[in-house]
Amino acid sequence: MDSTQPAMLVGTVISAATREPLPEVTVSACSSVLAGPEVVVTDALGNYQFAQLPQGTYTVKMTRDGYRPRVVDDVVLQDGRELRLNGELAREMAAATADGDGGGS
8 A cells, every 4th residue: 555645844934143033934845746836935933834745855945025045955855754944044235235255455
């Protein structure tokens, strides 16, 4: 009897600067085992959940206006398992305030 159970992908997204949860972050999971990307949005506490994903290898992208996107490749989900993938988003810098390593005049 071949019965596969869906996997679950959960996590919390926080601000890299404040360490506070980030609501309204769009989290997408893409894989060749899906017809198209699955998309959820974080709640007020920065939590997200994909409850029923088929096993496979995924690319997970976290985006929110005003923040740099975070992309995590090669996220492997296994049948019937829950995987926690937390993320931090850093604020986008304005072009005039580029942060470099060298300082200097």
